[in-house]
Amino acid sequence: MTIRHEIVEEFTFRNGTRSFTTANAVIDTGAHHTCITQAVVDALELDAYDTADVSSPGHEPMLAFIYRCLVAWTMYEEQGFASTHEVLCIPGAGEVLIGFDFLRAHELSVDIQNQGLVGTAPDGAVPLTGGGYVLNMPRSYLLKLNGERANAAKPGAILRPHPAWRFKLPVFIKK
Known part of the structure; x- marks a missing residue:
């Protein structure tokens, strides 16, 4: 090896x-x-x-x-x-x-610690527990797929529900 x-x-x-x-x-x-x-x-x-x-x-x-x-x-x-x-x-x-x-x-x-690239996810990106992320997913479908993990995401935190997810949650600005 x-x-x-x-x-x-x-x-x-x-x-x-x-x-x-x-x-x-x-x-x-x-x-x-x-x-x-x-x-x-x-x-x-x-x-x-x-x-x-x-x-x-x-x-x-x-x-x-x-x-x-x-x-x-x-x-x-x-x-x-x-x-x-x-x-x-x-x-x-x-x-x-x-x-x-x-x-x-x-x-x-x-x-370095996780041996990969990290970055900021584009607007509307949401992590999936199965890997990667999806854009503009309905919240009800997301909760069904991710359960509590979706609610545990904090703005600016690096999300790692799955090794394939390596992005920070986009910052949402409320007007």
Whole structure:
């Protein structure tokens, strides 16, 4: 059994109707841009539109090819955690790295203790005990599914009724 010391999540990359999903995208807060592998480039049939000089963690200069594609946190893609980004491909790279560009765009941070990403759920999002969340669910149906867990949520608290739920309850402002 291999023990990983990185935070990894499943991410999907899209270009038109083509998609590529990886279960082991490394969350790298030190990377300014998301980096993909040649396998992603080939699967999506991406065309490079520019190059960039980058440095490796060992500060070795390298040439990276710049592409554009949709980057999506697979588990929450339908809830808006997907956006188009410039992504880099460094020849010979063996891992997909999710960089600070995606984290900043979606206001996500790394939860070291629970080994995953955390963020603020979009307006109308409600946690489900079966995993994930749903938007604009009728309160009666939510109570039926979640029982007391729905009433135990406090604004600003990180909700963990299920390992898949990693978001803070949205703040509601009453007028």
